[in-house]
Amino acid sequence: MIKMKKRLIGTGLVLATGILLSACGQSNTDTSTYSSTFSANPTTFNYLLDYYADNTAVITNLVDGLLENDSYGNLVPALAEDWSVSSDGLIYTYKLRKDAKWYTADGEEYASVKAQDFVTGIKYAADNKGQAMDLIQNSIKGLNDYVTGVTNDFSTVGVKALDDYTVEYTLTRPEPYWNSKTTNSILFPVNEEFLKSKDKDFGTLTPDSILYNGPYLLKDFTSKSSIEYVKNPHYYDHDKVTIEKVKLAYFDGSDQEMTIRNFESGAYSIAGVYPNSSNYAKTKEKYQDNIVYSLQDKTSWYFNFNVNRKTYNHTAKTTDEQKKSAQTAILNKNFRQAINFGIDRTAYSAQSNGEEAASKTLRNTLVPPTFVQVGDKTFGEVTASKLVNYGTEWSGINLADAQDAYFNKEKAQARFAEAKKELEAQGVTFPIHLDVPVDQTNKNAVSGMNSVKQTLETVLGSDNIVIDVQQLSTDDFG
Template sequence: YILKNNTAKSVIEYEKNEDYWDAENVNYDTVKWTYNDGSDPDGLFKAFEEGTLSAARVYPNSPGYKDVLAAYPDGVTWSLPGGATYNVTFNFNRGTFDATSKTTDVEKADTQAAIRNRDFRLAILFGFDTRSYRAQNVGDEGADNSLRNTLVPTQFVTIEGKPLGDSVQTNLQALDTEAFGDVVLAEGQDGYFNPEKAKQYIEKARATLEAEGVTFPIHLDIPVNAKAEVSVNQVKSLKSTIESSLGTDNVVVDIQMLSEDQYLQSTYQATTGAAGDFDISNASGWGPDYVDPSTYLNIYDSRTGDMLKTLGLEGSALVEGEDPSKEAKEAIGLAEYDALLDKANAIFENTDERYAAYAEAEAWLLNNVIQIPVNSDEGLPRVTKVVPFTKPDGWAGIAANKLKYVELQDDIVTVDQFDEAHEKWLADREAAK
């Protein structure tokens, strides 16, 4: 396709490239993507009904969902989980406080000290009910569908015929049996939520931090786009479960309601690590560019990582002069992670050995709670006229967004049609191995 129109916060329009070498497998002359700011979840289904959209995300928690089921009782299908992983990140070196409930420098310093404490981060990990958080987006029925407990999908690659996630879990449990001995990393379930364990770690963290002069409770600012209804409900869920698990005498989550532009500037689009205006954030996610674990794990390389800014850090190889986040990196031990990445990246001859080394690196990342994996992309309820599994399949790169081969049908895709096509797709994929 050739790009014909790209209007910010409105539409992206494409026109078929008649000179493309395989144009006969490009089935539509024009394609139009429409922008959705999240303020009107039910509006997508209305547009589908009007014929404006060929497919529309639907929201089980929305008042309008009853209209979806009334119109199409057998027409809500669920997309398969994708390769991108969305997570909650900590700001290890916050430098901006425009969106905050903190009133003193002491409060700011206390929060930073807490976030740099591993026991504190473990308490947040075990106190965060990711299933309840995800249910705000997809309803209780689909809450488990796309839960993910690792940055790299557990099935992304194999090591001696077994999923990568198996090796990550073994390594993680070996690093800290007390914390992770009973943790299961398999997808489709919350592998960490454990309020009792959360209480144990907040007590350990509090004892250490109070000995250093830190005052409790620790206040954590989390920003959210105030217009995005689902996102607001998700951060409210995060606040509720963390405060319930840890007690508000220990941790208070302060939701910062921002405009969309303020939210993006404070988080994902922050120009530097220091510009990140949050203590914890859910404005972070990453999808693979190629099929190798490095495509995920390199994003937190302390020298060149693509997503360091979502941790409040800078790439030491990318800044002039002294790294402004050097102290923060030392506090959380990122040099150890770099060494594990270097070890894995030096292995070229044997993919099993290479992937096993990357499994060690991911286990370190999880053990130190540098970020909290939450869910994959997709795994979403929708109504659609896109013929199931005509879309190209692939973990990485542009395959997930390609429109080549995609077909549309006149009627809505039913659950039975989708299930039958899914079974055939699985069989064909197995036969192709």
């Protein structure tokens, strides 16, 4: 089975989506309220244990960390007013602002935000195996030993509250990018008393399951229906929060004309529009000055093999031999590389973003290729220079955004020819059947997966590989 995953940070070879067409600046005249849609349904508000963008997209409006990114991506103070770094690059000391408070969902003051809240947050995440622990586990001194059970003494971990408003992190090695990690929710604070009072209900999908120190309070969340925020009137930086209310309606993508209808009626302040929908040409003509491409998203989406599949609840495979052959094939390096070179990511993107914007969505690494600078080279350039270690066909790869670094029919066919020799020697029978699950209500996803099916079967031959698109209900897909 091939699944599609998303992460915020990581390394690897990816298919990224993030540029949408949107229409703005029209009907809704209530400038104090922002109204639009959401299509990724939150599954938890436990920001210390969860890592997925669907959930952090909500939390980042409600809870602040030490630092945050401004509109240009620069790191700026949030709960930390100031910070310093030791000369050896190992100790980061943050001075907290004294006017930051915790509030309930009703806007009642609960407590001041203290340095101990950051210590409590990391201990809770470590004790409960937070999904993003790999981001910090080997960065903070002593944390790996605590997580792996070498010690059960959390005082040996390099995060300390020096006083009520000073928190200190001691690292295992210098990390010039450490400050960027403080924007991740696993390093957010939590009030210990509140955490204990909620116990296992902390972060459940109700407004009162968390405390708030950010610009908004969550007033309502109804799964697959609505999300509503209101401005936190006591927020330390409240003067800069210009939108009083945010109202989001759930949109599953099944009716691609709905967003523009609601925009024109004044229900939405901004609306995604779909280049492949029947009304797009008319919409583009009418609103051409207000249709923009959004910036490339911080989230990367990518295909991933299920290399240890145990269940076959949704499959086109009819025999144990087909299951075994698929399992053996995806463990073969040449086979996996053939799939990678055989996916036309631009064609996939065009199913939702249209031909004109298709390449704009493409990212070839899980983080932007310009994420960090290594000497006089970008992260992408350094990574590309190392890819040749996978084989000569990986030389000369361009990892820049907005172009497909990987799709190459000749390389795909050459790798598959090698794979087939190796697999036939192992008794594998062809064609190899690969199941690809997709939410049947998501028209863009269905057409995208069918595009992948068509490309791979054309490039590699349907006598060699068959992509079985499994259209599942939303609940089964989730």
